[in-house]
Amino acid sequence: MPSAEVTDSEGRPEDIRAVPVRRPGRWVAAAIVLVVAVAVVRSIVTNPHFEWSVVGNYLFDERVLEGLRVTIELTVIAMAIGIVLGMLLAVMRLSPNPLVSGGSWLYIWFFRGTPVLVQLLFWYNIAALYPKIALGIPFGPAFVHPNANTLITPFAAAILGLGLNEGAYMAEITRAGIISVPEGQADAARSLGMTRLQTMRRIVLPQAMRVIIPPTGNETISMLKTTSLVSVIAVADLLYAVQNIYSTNFKTIPLLIVASIWYIVCTSVLYVGQYYLERYYGRGSSRDEQGPLAGRVLRGVLSFTRPGASFRPSGGEHR
Amino acid sequence: MSEPMVKAEGVHKRFGRLEVLKGITLQVMPGEVMCLLGPSGSGKSTFLRCINHLEKINSGRLSVDGELVGYRQVGDRLHELRESEVARKRAEIGMVFQNFNLFPNMTALDNVTCAPIRVKGTSRDAAAARAREELARVGLPDKLDCYPAQLSGGQQQRVAIARALAMDPKLMLFDEPTSALDPELVGEVLQAMKRLATEGMTMVVVTHEMGFAREVADSVVFMDAGLVVEAGSPAEVLANPREERTRAFLSKVL
Numbered sequence: 015m016p017s018a019e020v021t022d023s024e025g026r027p028e029d030i031r032a033v034p035v036r037r038p039g040r041w042v043a044a045a046i047v048l049v050v051a052v053a054v055v056r057s058i059v060t061n062p063h064f065e066w067s068v069v070g071n072y073l074f075d076e077r078v079l080e081g082l083r084v085t086i087e088l089t090v091i092a093m094a095i096g097i098v099l100g101m102l103l104a105v106m107r108l109s110p111n112p113l114v115s116g117g118s119w120l121y122i123w124f125f126r127g128t129p130v131l132v133q134l135l136f137w138y139n140i141a142a143l144y145p146k147i148a149l150g151i152p153f154g155p156a157f158v159h160p161n162a163n164t165l166i167t168p169f170a171a172a173i174l175g176l177g178l179n180e181g182a183y184m185a186e187i188t189r190a191g192i193i194s195v196p197e198g199q200a201d202a203a204r205s206l207g208m209t210r211l212q213t214m215r216r217i218v219l220p221q222a223m224r225v226i227i228p229p230t231g232n233e234t235i236s237m238l239k240t241t242s243l244v245s246v247i248a249v250a251d252l253l254y255a256v257q258n259i260y261s262t263n264f265k266t267i268p269l270l271i272v273a274s275i276w277y278i279v280c281t282s283v284l285y286v287g288q289y290y291l292e293r294y295y296g297r298g299s300s301r302d303e304q305g306p307l308a309g310r311v312l313r314g315v316l317s318f319t320r321p322g323a324s325f326r327p328s329g330g331e332h333r
Numbered sequence: 334m335s336e337p338m339v340k341a342e343g344v345h346k347r348f349g350r351l352e353v354l355k356g357i358t359l360q361v362m363p364g365e366v367m368c369l370l371g372p373s374g375s376g377k378s379t380f381l382r383c384i385n386h387l388e389k390i391n392s393g394r395l396s397v398d399g400e401l402v403g404y405r406q407v408g409d410r411l412h413e414l415r416e417s418e419v420a421r422k423r424a425e426i427g428m429v430f431q432n433f434n435l436f437p438n439m440t441a442l443d444n445v446t447c448a449p450i451r452v453k454g455t456s457r458d459a460a461a462a463r464a465r466e467e468l469a470r471v472g473l474p475d476k477l478d479c480y481p482a483q484l485s486g487g488q489q490q491r492v493a494i495a496r497a498l499a500m501d502p503k504l505m506l507f508d509e510p511t512s513a514l515d516p517e518l519v520g521e522v523l524q525a526m527k528r529l530a531t532e533g534m535t536m537v538v539v540t541h542e543m544g545f546a547r548e549v550a551d552s553v554v555f556m557d558a559g560l561v562v563e564a565g566s567p568a569e570v571l572a573n574p575r576e577e578r579t580r581a582f583l584s585k586v587l
Binding site for chain 1: 428434436439
């Protein structure tokens with residue numbers, strides 16, 4: 015009978031080497047996935063209606079790139095407004111003053127309760143509701159009163175519609191982050207003499223970021239695609255640009271593919287950005303150091319193909 | 334005779350309808366180490382939190398270093414202090430918590446320098462030098478760049494003590510500082526507290542460490558159900574308790 019303790023040449027205990035359990039179900043599932051994938055790729059390559067040459071011709075067309083620029087600009091500005099507004103609304107919502115928290119609640123209720131497309135159309139037609147917009151003392155004299163139609167251009171309507179709507183969602187995300195920080199953290203900060211504002215800014219919010227960032231990444235990706243709605247109010251975004259082109263040359267599918275490629279390129283870039291942001295705000299949360307993104311993905315793939323390894327990548331990229 | 338550092342007269346505290354403190358009267362003199370003992374729910378921690386105004390008292394008078402906590406007396410009327418004034422007073426009182434409450438996203442060094450920089454306006458370099466000194470004094474000169482998650486419980490609590498001391502407090506409050514620690518790690522924290530006591534720091538310590546109370550405390554207060562049952566020197570209260578309630582409690586913990 016062999017001894018229970020097996021040691022290698024240097025006297026260290028040897029790793030167990032066992033015959034892995036057979037898993038026929040996995041092989042069947044993998045075969046099905048492979049067949050479907052091959053069929054899809056074959057169809058994409060062989061179906062002439064995709065007209066890949068047309069896609070190639072228009073991918074870097076000046077009008078498409080200009081539309082892409084507008085889409086990115088809308089996304090960045092609307093998200094910036096959303097994040098700042100969301101933070102403000104979240105802090106208001108947690109205020110002990112019922113009027114302040116009630117106001118925040120009402121805002122969130124309204125902007126989450128109506129479709130963003132309706133809100134966009136509303137801002138686009140704001141001149142019908144308020145022909146003149148006055149800036150001055152409430153109920154008192156106005157200093158400037160520009161015409162609503164010149165102030166609220168389609169682009170401004172798009173920014174307002176997307177940004178104010180996003181603020182409502184970001185408010186709930188930020189609030190979730192803030193209440194996820196244990197109360198003891200605020201106790202500790204206040205016992206050291208920090209004011210409520212300092213505690214929020216220096217101690218609570220940086221920790222809340224860990225919880226806030228993943229859904230914010232989600233929101234940014236979602237926003238990038240939601241901007242395509244602005245084509246209905248004549249803002250020349252990416253979708254609007256390709257629609258303009260295919261309305262004259264009738265190459266509908268290839269041009270929609272052009273738009274899809276650019277959307278997917280942008281969301282992929284956002285993925286990478288989110289990874290590094292999460293790592294920054296995750297400082298101190300884990301005992302082991304995390305390497306750069308590419309290394310972790312590579313390790314995940316290698317662990318998939320390593321003989322005897324489980325089918326699930328052991329790297330953290332399987333969420 | 335000098336002014337007491339902490340003076341409580343008939344301090345009451347309610348949470349909704351639950352009365353947690355039912356009239357606490359006691360004094361802590363400068364340089365004194367007072368241990369608050371008693372069963373859970375007796376109000377020890379709440380009283381400690383009242384001293385630096387993390388909790389508002391409902392009636393009675395509570396003052397630190399001759400000044401009311403949270404209020405200013407003008408004539409015979411009390412005016413609530415502004416947030417910034419309360420914060421300034423809190424900055425002079427150090428507090429150490431049962432769960433350490435270190436800031437997990439900052440290194441040990443940043444935990445200690447954070448308040449001096451943000452609250453006192455100390456320069457970054459001066460704060461870092463002071464933090465190194467304080468961390469060395471609690472026996473952690475080589476853990477400056479560690480995050481709390483990389484430290485043991487005892488090490489975390491010693492960083493928390495260093496963090497409080499870096500603000501030059503005139504009074505230190507300890508809220509069950511060793512209750513969340515493995516028995517093996519309790520000693521290193523008590524050691525740091527003992528050193529502080531011998532240096533003359535005024536300390537109010539909520540604890541279940543009878544050995545520490547007997548050895549280090551100048552006075553011991555036994556609380557139960559929101560009231561002070563018995564107070565006196567450790568020899569009196571721990572060795573010869575007068576009250577039946579005190580005796581019953583001590584027989585269980587000793």
